[in-house]
Amino acid sequence: MKHVGSSVFPFALALLLSFSWATSAHTHENFLQCMTLRSENSSSTSKVIYTPSNSSYSSILQFSIQNLRFSTPATPKPLVIVTPTHVSHIQAAINCSQTHGMQIRVRSGGHDYEGLSYVSDVPFVLIDLIDLRSISVDAENSTAWVEAGATTGEVYYRIAEKSRTLGFPGGLATTVGVGGHFSGGGYGTLMRKYGLAADNIIDAQLIDAKGRILDRESMGEDLFWAIRGGGGASFGIIVAWKIKLVPVPSTVTVFTVNRNLEQNATKLVHRWQYVAAKLHEDLFIRINLTSVNSSQEGKRTIQASFISLYLGVIDKLLPMMQESFPELGLMREDCIEKSWIESILYFAGFPSDESLDVLLNRTSPTRSRFKAKSDYVQEPISELGLEGIWQRLYEKEGETAFMLLNPYGGRMSEISESEIPFPHRASNIYEIFYVVFWEEEGTAASESHISWMRRLYRYMAPYVSKSPRGAYVNYRDLDIGTNGKGNTSYERARIWGNKYFKSNFDRLVQVKTTVDPANFFKNEQSIPLFSSEWKKGGD
Numbered sequence: 001m002k003h004v005g006s007s008v009f010p011f012a013l014a015l016l017l018s019f020s021w022a023t024s025a026h027t028h029e030n031f032l033q034c035m036t037l038r039s040e041n042s043s044s045t046s047k048v049i050y051t052p053s054n055s056s057y058s059s060i061l062q063f064s065i066q067n068l069r070f071s072t073p074a075t076p077k078p079l080v081i082v083t084p085t086h087v088s089h090i091q092a093a094i095n096c097s098q099t100h101g102m103q104i105r106v107r108s109g110g111h112d113y114e115g116l117s118y119v120s121d122v123p124f125v126l127i128d129l130i131d132l133r134s135i136s137v138d139a140e141n142s143t144a145w146v147e148a149g150a151t152t153g154e155v156y157y158r159i160a161e162k163s164r165t166l167g168f169p170g171g172l173a174t175t176v177g178v179g180g181h182f183s184g185g186g187y188g189t190l191m192r193k194y195g196l197a198a199d200n201i202i203d204a205q206l207i208d209a210k211g212r213i214l215d216r217e218s219m220g221e222d223l224f225w226a227i228r229g230g231g232g233a234s235f236g237i238i239v240a241w242k243i244k245l246v247p248v249p250s251t252v253t254v255f256t257v258n259r260n261l262e263q264n265a266t267k268l269v270h271r272w273q274y275v276a277a278k279l280h281e282d283l284f285i286r287i288n289l290t291s292v293n294s295s296q297e298g299k300r301t302i303q304a305s306f307i308s309l310y311l312g313v314i315d316k317l318l319p320m321m322q323e324s325f326p327e328l329g330l331m332r333e334d335c336i337e338k339s340w341i342e343s344i345l346y347f348a349g350f351p352s353d354e355s356l357d358v359l360l361n362r363t364s365p366t367r368s369r370f371k372a373k374s375d376y377v378q379e380p381i382s383e384l385g386l387e388g389i390w391q392r393l394y395e396k397e398g399e400t401a402f403m404l405l406n407p408y409g410g411r412m413s414e415i416s417e418s419e420i421p422f423p424h425r426a427s428n429i430y431e432i433f434y435v436v437f438w439e440e441e442g443t444a445a446s447e448s449h450i451s452w453m454r455r456l457y458r459y460m461a462p463y464v465s466k467s468p469r470g471a472y473v474n475y476r477d478l479d480i481g482t483n484g485k486g487n488t489s490y491e492r493a494r495i496w497g498n499k500y501f502k503s504n505f506d507r508l509v510q511v512k513t514t515v516d517p518a519n520f521f522k523n524e525q526s527i528p529l530f531s532s533e534w535k536k537g538g539d
């Protein structure tokens, strides 16, 4: 990799950094100049840099913001946005950010729950990988190279173009970016058979803090381990992943069975907890819990939707359900046979007549303001415990909330807790995703919904994993590690670190300290450098 000479160095030093909106034009000028000098391909550089004075700055910034809580006039904005079309642009952006003392944020799909990929309190450059999203599928060898800016929908589409009997075990929403998603784990309907997306990564291309382009061999197994579940943002910029494709049958079956309280929902959810993680690994049944209007006027009820993918035909599914979960009363009419790629549309919530091309549409159909959290369940929750959840879903803020219960077991239980940084394996029967949405702008609505979510989370404490109470890093939650315990950033990091990564946290800290000793790749929940304070307790 060649950088253009050292002639610009004095100019870099001359920039004495007091960043504010007032100096942004100045910064832009210097940053742009630095970018041009540093880029291997300088002719293209000016086409990939935006400052607030470029008319498309706003639309580029807004485009992939999924959580509109972080899209207000008061939300801090990047001084510069870079949309690389070439690795040399990334290398230059890293060098120039360091030279000008700016932080960077890296965005692939923009689905971070706390906006960490595009918001920072300090002056920063946004590197948005939207234009690095090529995908090349090698069906013969069941592998693919996928650039980080691709979405899961694009990946599934390109696989299906080549083969209807290959798939990939990633997430269900089709607008999620693989840069964030795969580096934090990534689960979907194939998880019980094949594990997480991160369990199926076989190589990667990453640019480190020194601007070096590394692959699996040159980065070494420690760093390659860390970026498969430890979150990418702490270690470098992931440019591309090489993934292992998995076999899927040409016909799969999906169903959704809705049961409300008058239809024994409480008993069925209770029973599901004993069944779901032990089912055949070809069968995935998740539950969506919401409060809905009851048929009795003016009353509400709880609806449990049992949503399922079976890797096979209806004729095999029905006897399996009769044997394992007869209480649900699944009927042949509830079941629909599809190809695996059509099941992706089904789980993403698209109508059945929608064209597969919708997978290439990067605009999420469900942008709104939200707060989400996660939990892991190791023992079934009692019916009484479930009824307490119903009470909270009936509250006003709970009307726009839902909870997803995602079954573990199968392949998830076979992979060791330390295989990759994602540690939530055999001890769990399912994972809970909680989310509450609201339409209203302003702090009042946001505060009331967020505090509702925190109350629900407190209520759940006795029923979920403990010491640590596990959480999923891709369901980023900045509440974790800020609730009273610990008053240094190290103490707090240890708290969220143990929740997301359990004992893998220490190895992540070691890798971080080795590969990014200056802590350039940094955000509110990035892996910290090793500190002697680590020795002092923490839970």
Ligand SMILES: Cc1cc2nc3c(=O)[nH]c(=O)nc-3n(C[C@H](O)[C@H](O)[C@H](O)COP(=O)(O)OP(=O)(O)OC[C@H]3O[C@@H](n4cnc5c(N)ncnc54)[C@H](O)[C@@H]3O)c2cc1C
Pocket: 066, 105, 106, 107, 108, 109, 110, 111, 112, 113, 116, 117, 129, 148, 149, 170, 171, 172, 173, 175, 176, 177, 178, 179, 180, 181, 183, 184, 185, 186, 187, 188, 231, 232, 233, 234, 236, 237, 238, 239, 366, 474, 475, 523
């Ligand atoms: C509607 C919706 C549905 C979801 N469904 C699922 C699901 O089914 N299964 C599941 O497991 N998760 C799901 N998620 C969570 C999702 O996996 C995470 O939010 C994930 O981190 C998003 O990745 P992204 O690239 O879109 O996000 P971004 O906001 O772009 O990035 C997330 C984090 O990764 C970092 N990052 C991004 N790209 C790179 C890169 N190239 N190199 C280094 N660091 C990078 C960012 O800096 C940030 O810290 C869902 C989220 C949403 C909003």
Ligand SMILES: *[C@@H]1O[C@H](CO)[C@@H](O)[C@H](O)[C@H]1NC(C)=O
Pocket: 041, 043, 044, 085, 086
């Ligand atoms: C430089 O950029 C131009 C325009 O984006 C592109 O056509 C060309 O292939 C690039 N050259 C290199 C060496 O990347």
Ligand SMILES: *[C@@H]1O[C@H](CO)[C@@H](O)[C@H](O)[C@H]1NC(C)=O
Pocket: 046, 047, 048, 049, 050, 051, 053, 054
């Ligand atoms: C943004 O504006 C600058 C200054 O006018 C220009 O040089 C640059 O090419 C613009 N960026 C893009 C991506 O158009």
Ligand SMILES: *[C@@H]1O[C@H](CO)[C@@H](O)[C@H](O)[C@H]1NC(C)=O
Pocket: 003, 004, 005, 006, 009, 038, 095, 096, 098, 099, 210
């Ligand atoms: C940026 O690149 C130049 C040229 O290669 C190099 O001299 C300089 O040290 C780099 N700066 C940083 C902060 O990495």
Ligand SMILES: *[C@@H]1O[C@H](CO)[C@@H](O)[C@H](O)[C@H]1NC(C)=O
Pocket: 138, 139, 140, 141
């Ligand atoms: C499959 O992998 C082998 C070995 O790496 C390679 O030689 C071959 O070209 C690959 N097949 C395709 C279609 O790329």
Ligand SMILES: *[C@@H]1O[C@H](CO)[C@@H](O)[C@H](O)[C@H]1NC(C)=O
Pocket: 262, 263, 264
């Ligand atoms: C509810 O369960 C009872 C037995 O537990 C059963 O008799 C009844 O038919 C069920 N009701 C519905 C609507 O499924």
Ligand SMILES: *[C@@H]1O[C@H](CO)[C@@H](O)[C@H](O)[C@H]1NC(C)=O
Pocket: 288, 289, 290, 402, 404
């Ligand atoms: C869960 O149900 C609610 C209410 O019907 C719906 O808005 C939401 O999209 C569903 N979520 C999933 C992932 O099925």
Ligand SMILES: *[C@@H]1O[C@H](CO)[C@@H](O)[C@H](O)[C@H]1NC(C)=O
Pocket: 293, 298
């Ligand atoms: C539910 O009932 C309330 C009040 O009875 C009504 O205002 C609301 O529109 C209903 N919602 C739906 C989705 O039918």
Ligand SMILES: *[C@@H]1O[C@H](CO)[C@@H](O)[C@H](O)[C@H]1NC(C)=O
Pocket: 361, 362, 363, 364, 365
């Ligand atoms: C992409 O999806 C968005 C959100 O659902 C929709 O508004 C838009 O029309 C779609 N674009 C195309 C080209 O279909």
Ligand SMILES: *[C@@H]1O[C@H](CO)[C@@H](O)[C@H](O)[C@H]1NC(C)=O
Pocket: 484, 485, 486, 487, 488
């Ligand atoms: C916070 O730090 C101070 C000074 O180090 C210490 O005395 C105090 O016990 C700490 N509080 C907590 C809750 O850890």
